[in-house]
Amino acid sequence: MRQNLFGNQGFSVSVLGLGAGEIGDGSIPEDHVGHLLNLAVDSGINLVDTAKGYGLSEERIGRHLSWRRKDYILSTKVGYGIPGHADWSFGCITEGIETALRLMKTDVIDIVHLHSCPVEVLERGEAIDALERAKHDGKIKVAAYSGENDALDWCLKSGRFGGLQSSINVFDQDSIQRVIPKATANGIGYIAKRPVGNAPWRFADQPNGHYSETYWHRMKTMELDFGADWQSVALRFTAFHSGISSCIVGTTNLNHLKLNVEIIEHGPLPSDVVDHIRNCWQKHQQGWDGQV
Numbered sequence: 001m002r003q004n005l006f007g008n009q010g011f012s013v014s015v016l017g018l019g020a021g022e023i024g025d026g027s028i029p030e031d032h033v034g035h036l037l038n039l040a041v042d043s044g045i046n047l048v049d050t051a052k053g054y055g056l057s058e059e060r061i062g063r064h065l066s067w068r069r070k071d072y073i074l075s076t077k078v079g080y081g082i083p084g085h086a087d088w089s090f091g092c093i094t095e096g097i098e099t100a101l102r103l104m105k106t107d108v109i110d111i112v113h114l115h116s117c118p119v120e121v122l123e124r125g126e127a128i129d130a131l132e133r134a135k136h137d138g139k140i141k142v143a144a145y146s147g148e149n150d151a152l153d154w155c156l157k158s159g160r161f162g163g164l165q166s167s168i169n170v171f172d173q174d175s176i177q178r179v180i181p182k183a184t185a186n187g188i189g190y191i192a193k194r195p196v197g198n199a200p201w202r203f204a205d206q207p208n209g210h211y212s213e214t215y216w217h218r219m220k221t222m223e224l225d226f227g228a229d230w231q232s233v234a235l236r237f238t239a240f241h242s243g244i245s246s247c248i249v250g251t252t253n254l255n256h257l258k259l260n261v262e263i264i265e266h267g268p269l270p271s272d273v274v275d276h277i278r279n280c281w282q283k284h285q286q287g288w289d290g291q292v
């Protein structure tokens with residue numbers, strides 16, 4: 001699978017990555033998760049993105065994938081949930097990284113994000129200091145931030161992050177112009193999260209309470225309908241957008257994973273389709289911000 005340099009951070013990532021949020025769900029059988037993770041890497045996916053907050057995800061990556069650690073770039077997120085440490089404190093970040101290293105059975109994590117903390121936390125500085133110390137100590141390779149809007153802007157401006165992650169999809173285009181070009185110019189690797197917008201076209205009626213609910217409304221407002229081609233159009237729109245290093249689709253379905261890999265092989269969308277989607281956004285968006 002085609003790979004992109006992760007900014008100027010010294011390694012490459014596959015255009016399609018694996019969002020490992022959903023595999024943290026304990027009701028999904030262990031052997032299924034093992035099969036999915038290894039199928040992803042066997043298919044050429046070399047970026048696996050997880051977080052402290054994704055249930056069993058980090059532990060399962062360690063259990064099922066660490067035997068082939070050289071085959072994938074590992075990305076996680078920290079900042080909370082460490083007993084004895086206040087969330088976002090220096091100790092919480094440092095211990096969070098140690099915990100992730102242990103759970104994922106590795107000596108170094110390639111990309112570690114602060115997981116959606118607000119600007120006030122960033123301004124205090126200690127969370128970033130802790131990431132930088134971990135980088136200095138060789139425990140992580142890239143200090144990164146995952147989040148949206150004013151906090152994302154703050155991180156870009158600070159010059160202290162080698163990687164950024166934000167929601168980029170047909171229904172969430174806010175950072176495409178405002179953030180990505182400057183990130184590219186500064187050698188920052190960029191991961192697109194929620195890259196197919198949680199596939200809202202699967203729902204005929206408003207999906208109350210589902211993660212895709214906001215995007216479902218935006219889809220209707222934008223008056224877009226790609227029928228049976230939705231997955232292909234949505235995925236290629238995000239995956240091949242200039243400045244994006246990788247897009248991390250979440251799935252627990254083996255067939256969906258295989259389909260996504262096939263879709264990527266078709267390459268970028270025709271430019272008139274991209275322009276149409278960009279124009280629909282410009283025309284219909286009503287101050288829509290990035291969705292965490």
Ligand SMILES: NC(=O)c1ccc[n+]([C@@H]2O[C@H](COP(=O)([O-])OP(=O)(O)OC[C@H]3O[C@@H](n4cnc5c(N)ncnc54)[C@H](OP(=O)(O)O)[C@@H]3O)[C@@H](O)[C@H]2O)c1
Pocket residue numbers: 018019020021022049050077115116146147165192193194195196197198199211231248249250251252253255256257259260292
């Ligand atoms: N704040 C943060 O840092 C943050 C927030 C959100 C997400 N993330 C990261 O981004 C990753 C992806 O986000 P996401 O999972 O919320 O959004 P997403 O990748 O845009 O959408 C995932 C949804 O799309 C469906 N899907 C995937 N491939 C499909 C296919 N070929 N056909 C039909 N449906 C398909 C999946 O269902 P099936 O399981 O049925 O395939 C799943 O419900 C997460 O796993 C996580 O790593 C980070």
